Amino acid sequence: MAVRHAIQSGTCLITLDNPPVNVIGRAVRQGLLAALDAAEAAGVERVIVTGAGAAFSAGADATEFDGPPQPPHLPDLLVRLERLPSIAAINGTALGGGVEIALACRMRIAAPSVMLGLPEVTLGVVPGAGGTQRLPRIAGLAAAADLISEGRRFDAAEALRLGIIDAVADDPLAAALAVPEGDMDRHLAACDRPAPAADPAAIAAARARADKRARGQVAPQAAFDLVAATAEVPLAEGLTLERARFLDLRAGPQARALRHVFFAERAAAARARRFAVPPAPVASAIVVGGGTMGAGIAYALDGAGIAVTLVEADTAAADRARANIGRLFDDAVKRGKATAVEAEAGRARIAVAVGYGALPQADIAIEAVFENLAVKRQVFAALDSALPDSAILATNTSYLDPNAIFEGIRAPERCVGLHFFSPAHVMKLVEIVRAAGTSQATLATAFGLAARLGKLPVEAGVCDGFIGNRILTRYRQTCDVMLIEGALPWQVDRAMEAFGMAMGPYAVQDLSGLDIAFANRQRKNLRAALGVRYIPIADRMVEDLGRLGRKSGAGWYDHSEGAAPRPAPAVTPLIEAASVEASITRRVFDDAEIVDRALAAMIDEGARILGEGIARRPADIDLVMVHGYGFPRWRGGPMHHADGLGLGAVASRIRRFAVQDPLSWPAPDFIERLAAVGRTLADLDRDER
Numbered sequence: 186m187a188v189r190h191a192i193q194s195g196t197c198l199i200t201l202d203n204p205p206v207n208v209i210g211r212a213v214r215q216g217l218l219a220a221l222d223a224a225e226a227a228g229v230e231r232v233i234v235t236g237a238g239a240a241f242s243a244g245a246d247a248t249e250f251d252g253p254p255q256p257p258h259l260p261d262l263l264v265r266l267e268r269l270p271s272i273a274a275i276n277g278t279a280l281g282g283g284v285e286i287a288l289a290c291r292m293r294i295a296a297p298s299v300m301l302g303l304p305e306v307t308l309g310v311v312p313g314a315g316g317t318q319r320l321p322r323i324a325g326l327a328a329a330a331d332l333i334s335e336g337r338r339f340d341a342a343e344a345l346r347l348g349i350i351d352a353v354a355d356d357p358l359a360a361a362l363a364v365p366e367g368d369m370d371r372h373l374a375a376c377d378r379p380a381p382a383a384d385p386a387a388i389a390a391a392r393a394r395a396d397k398r399a400r401g402q403v404a405p406q407a408a409f410d411l412v413a414a415t416a417e418v419p420l421a422e423g424l425t426l427e428r429a430r431f432l433d434l435r436a437g438p439q440a441r442a443l444r445h446v447f448f449a450e451r452a453a454a455a456r457a458r459r460f461a462v463p464p465a466p467v468a469s470a471i472v473v474g475g476g477t478m479g480a481g482i483a484y485a486l487d488g489a490g491i492a493v494t495l496v497e498a499d500t501a502a503a504d505r506a507r508a509n510i511g512r513l514f515d516d517a518v519k520r521g522k523a524t525a526v527e528a529e530a531g532r533a534r535i536a537v538a539v540g541y542g543a544l545p546q547a548d549i550a551i552e553a554v555f556e557n558l559a560v561k562r563q564v565f566a567a568l569d570s571a572l573p574d575s576a577i578l579a580t581n582t583s584y585l586d587p588n589a590i591f592e593g594i595r596a597p598e599r600c601v602g603l604h605f606f607s608p609a610h611v612m613k614l615v616e617i618v619r620a621a622g623t624s625q626a627t628l629a630t631a632f633g634l635a636a637r638l639g640k641l642p643v644e645a646g647v648c649d650g651f652i653g654n655r656i657l658t659r660y661r662q663t664c665d666v667m668l669i670e671g672a673l674p675w676q677v678d679r680a681m682e683a684f685g686m687a688m689g690p691y692a693v694q695d696l697s698g699l700d701i702a703f704a705n706r707q708r709k710n711l712r713a714a715l716g717v718r719y720i721p722i723a724d725r726m727v728e729d730l731g732r733l734g735r736k737s738g739a740g741w742y743d744h745s746e747g748a749a750p751r752p753a754p755a756v757t758p759l760i761e762a763a764s765v766e767a768s769i770t771r772r773v774f775d776d777a778e779i780v781d782r783a784l785a786a787m788i789d790e791g792a793r794i795l796g797e798g799i800a801r802r803p804a805d806i807d808l809v810m811v812h813g814y815g816f817p818r819w820r821g822g823p824m825h826h827a828d829g830l831g832l833g834a835v836a837s838r839i840r841r842f843a844v845q846d847p848l849s850w851p852a853p854d855f856i857e858r859l860a861a862v863g864r865t866l867a868d869l870d871r872d873e874r
């Protein structure tokens with residue numbers, strides 16, 4: 186039974202019991218209804234609501250959000266609960282609808298370790314069972330506006346300070362049973378409290394913060410409207426407004442996109458458990474190369490309790506690697522994530538070795554040396570001799586072919602790509618690259634390790650750039666074509682940022698350095714490649730102007746210490762000269778055209794990646810773009826976005842581009858085939874489940 190209730194000595198004890206975290210689905214609502222019927226019929230003096238197990242309630246069941254709401258509805262149940270003399274005994278985590286149940290009680294008592302939150306905006310909705318109306322009446326407008334619009338979690342101490350809970354007790358249920366009768370009367374239900382004082386300044390300040398943090402998102406703004414309304418309209422009216430807004434948002438494109446990403450993340454995290462062979466335990470690891478990536482990977486492994494030995498080629502490099510790792514621990518201390526003593530212990534834990542002579546045995550070795558095939562092959566040959574066949578061998582290469590890197594290695598089934606993102610100890614995404622020999626057992630262990638590191642693993646096959654960097658390359662190439670046809674970098678950036686990208690493509694290049702992509706283009710010799718439309722602008726930025734981005738003070742933008750990047754006057758003539766050389770008459774682009782073309786490129790490349798079997802499902806591509814490349818989460822990723830545009834419409838747009846510029850736009854095969862049979866990319870996700 187999803188909800189248990191028992192009436193004894195005038196008290197009705199209602200226990201939410203829907204393991205693992207008492208999510209509020211239809212069965213729970215039906216159970217609550219039965220409990221309220223019984224409590225009302227018995228005329229009880231007290232109702233106590235608590236949760237079975239470790240949670241109070243983690244909130245609504247988001248899997249129900251795609252269908253029409255099914256009665257009984259939580260808001261109606263809570264209006265009834267609010268009229269009873271009730272106490273929430275918050276034994277564990279309370280989120281969303283869980284908090285809303287508690288807010289409908291007269292009193293709230295929480296265990297000291299409890300975390301609470303109204304995270305609805307992260308799913309593109311507002312609290313829909315009174316949260317926006319009762320919280321301001323209990324904690325005031327300013328606090329409610331912040332907590333609801335940010336969706337952040339807060340602990341019992343903060344909840345007590347804000348007046349959201351009335352008391353903290355180790356055993357909240359015992360404390361609720363022990364509350365004297367007279368005390369109950371001193372606590373008013375939200376419906377009996379006066380409307381909160383209007384606070385337009387606080388709302389305006391919170392709105393301004395949300396404009397920055399959640400640019401483009403509708404749910405936080407709706408939350409402000411609803412919270413502000415509590416000062417103006419009676420509770421019943423506010424609840425009606427809230428319900429309407431909630432249902433409207435729930436069915437809207439942003440909430441659908443956010444749900445898509447949420448479920449894709451859950452599926453990615455669960456993948457480790459779906460292999461026929463269980464992941465092998467990883468207790469010890471070797472990381473080769475202690476530069477930007479290696480140091481971050483070593484730090485992340487250490488943080489997960491794995492014994493790490495870092496290998497460098499010589500003592501000078503080993504000293505630099507130690508310093509790189511030291512900096513990560515220093516940062517942790519600065520950010521209050523570790524004490525100085527813990528950081529010192531961490532530094533001492535990570536062993537740094539020169540060469541492979543005295544390596545300890547390890548369950549896995551992860552290589553993060555220079556992006557150079559010969560160097561990487563030497564590293565794997567050395568690892569092959571130093572470690573037993575049971576050790577997994579992984580490369581963090583971004584663009585090189587793992588099959589070439591692993592050539593000649595004994596037991597190729599244990600070789601795999603683990604493509605972390607920078608900074609490796611922060612970024613959640615890891616592409617797990619299936620090389621020609623990689624076994625299911627190795628994949629399972631790689632997924633298991635990723636889960637242990639708290640990462641988001643996505644499987645990719647071998648191709649140039651795997652999923653993410655391949656789409657990035659195509660996206661940049663498409664933007665470069667627009668430059669030569671008439672757009673300017675800052676216009677492209679502005680358009681893509683207005684669409685919701687965290688940063689425009691040229692601002693990103695300035696940040697990471699133009700030399701990296703330059704070296705990659707040189708390696709592929711694109712200038713001479715057949716069947717590729719070569720745009721010389723980015724190469725000339727590096728070769729002719731030495732503009733490498735922020736690190737050289739000049740890239741697409743001019744950079745100076747402490748000032749925002751400024752569009753660089755020196756760049757425009759270089760772009761215009763390239764147009765003249767290519768006999769292109771420059772024309773005006775509007776922002777919508779830029780966004781349409783750039784997105785079509787991402788979608789087209791994603792579809793090719795699917796068609797070639799590089800990605801297993803469209804949702805994986807979305808995860809990569811959202812978590813690794815700043816694609817707006819609330820748009821769901823390029824594949825989800827493509828379904829929204831309609832695959833038929835996307836295919837005909839790409840066809841049009843292909844007529845104008847066949848070198849940049851091969852025929853949109855895969856999308857066209859899907860569109861022809863009336864299928865969507867979401868259908869493919871369902872097939873894979």
Ligand code: NAI
Nearest residue numbers: 474475476477478479497498502553554555556582583607
């Ligand atoms: P880095 O230049 O910061 O570090 C490379 C490290 O490898 C240096 O510490 C160097 O001393 C060491 N090294 C070189 N040869 C070695 C050898 N034979 N034995 C042991 N150590 C050796 O480079 P970064 O940025 O850390 O990149 C490493 C790898 O990670 C590359 O394959 C790169 O493509 C990949 N990667 C880089 C990302 C980034 O954003 N920087 C993101 C994802 C992957």
